[in-house]
Amino acid sequence: MLAVTSLSDIKSVGIVGGSLGGLFQAVALAELGLDVTVWERSSGRPDDRGAGIVLQPSVAWFLNMFCGVDTDQVSVPVTHRQFFARDGRSHHTLMRQQMISWGAIYKPLRDRFDSVRYRHGQPVDALTPRSDGVGVHVGGAVHPVDLAIIADGSASRHRGLVSPGSAPRYAGYVAYRGVIDEAELPEELSAVFRDRFSFYDGDRTQFLCYFIPGDFGTIEPGKRRMNWVWYVRADAAGLDRITTDRYGTAHGLSLPPGLIAPQVHTELLDRARRLLPQSVRELVKHTREPFAQAILDGRVSRMRRDRMLLTGDAAFVVRPHTAASAEKAAADAIALFTALQQIPSVDAALEAWERDRLAEGTALYRHGVGLGHRMGLNGLDATPVAGRAS
Structure with missing residues (x-):
């Protein structure tokens, strides 16, 4: 001390x-x-x-x-950034980073x-x-x-x-988010994102994803989680609709996992089919409980x-x-x-x-x-x- x-x-x-x-x-x-x-x-x-x-x-x-933590043991390394085009093709640049979870x-x-x-x-x-x-x-x-x-x-x-x-003020868009256990992803899909921090920049939208630690902070391949974020524009009425849960309760600035309204979820999946490259679209499809947060300034x-x-x-x-x-x-x-x-x-x-x-x-x-x-x-x-x- x-x-x-x-x-x-x-x-x-x-x-x-x-x-x-x-x-x-x-x-x-x-x-x-x-x-x-x-x-x-x-x-x-x-x-x-x-x-x-x-x-x-x-x-x-x-x-x-302060905590004696070796962050190499609780974070997932990536070696490259991966950028997708709308047709699904991608290119890579070398950039080493480490990804961790809030928990x-x-x-x-x-x-x-x-x-x-x-x-x-x-x-x-x-x-x-x-x-x-x-x-x-x-x-x-x-x-x-x-x-x-x-x-x-x-x-x-x-x-x-x-x-x-x-x-703070609402910036005019939301972040849809999803987390998927790596074991639930098809191997061929998982391989697309392995060792990558992946992005898709579309028309007034952005999607990004990377692997993070799984349960109990494990970073063992196969036991990690895939984390994705999708930025989508929404006016104030749209934000209220997105963050009102399946039971009609308004949450205001965020929507917790497991509460997305069925119609909002259907619209999210439809938007993914129309706008996202196939690989990242599959991540949205495989997510059981997407959640959302308002972007603030x-x-x-x-x-x-x-x-x-x-x-x-x-x-x-x-x-x-x-x-x-x-x-x-x-x-x-x-x-x-x-x-x-x-x-x-x-x-x-x-x-x-x-x-x-x-x-x-x-x-x-x-x-x-x-x-x-x-x-x-x-x-x-x-x-x-x-x-x-x-």
């Missing part, structure tokens, strides 16, 4: 949200010897839905340094953090600034902390306390108000084309850990952290919007999402 002699006025930290953004911060700050408590509104360990993530340097470094990142972080200090099923009702820190209101009780970190994601309930008027003008900080998607919501959501959250935590270690004044450390992370978040935000524009995905809608379910 590292001693923090210069930070005697910060001893306790409260973190609002216990997903990746909150856990990166919790693990790093606990390593500094601080008393960290996480309040997570959902109950139990979440289902990772098998979602795939491109493993980026900050995430890999964090897992190795393979979450599990070591969650296992590393003291389970007694992780309060699941306890939503934070309010945060109130105090002369000596922040009051965290949970279930009628007020917990005083020296530093509060807001890490409750893109639909943050507390973002406005730090950066008013910064609710979110940026803040500040990430700090006194002793309250924004981190991860509660600060900047960047488009998934950047492959940077988890990377950004890990970098936020690494930067705060470093600033608190190296800068004797707490206020100076927090100011330096905010300056660095605002610049990085703004650059990523602009990069993602630019990528969406180049693919012709922007422009159908651009509406605030405050008040929608997440």
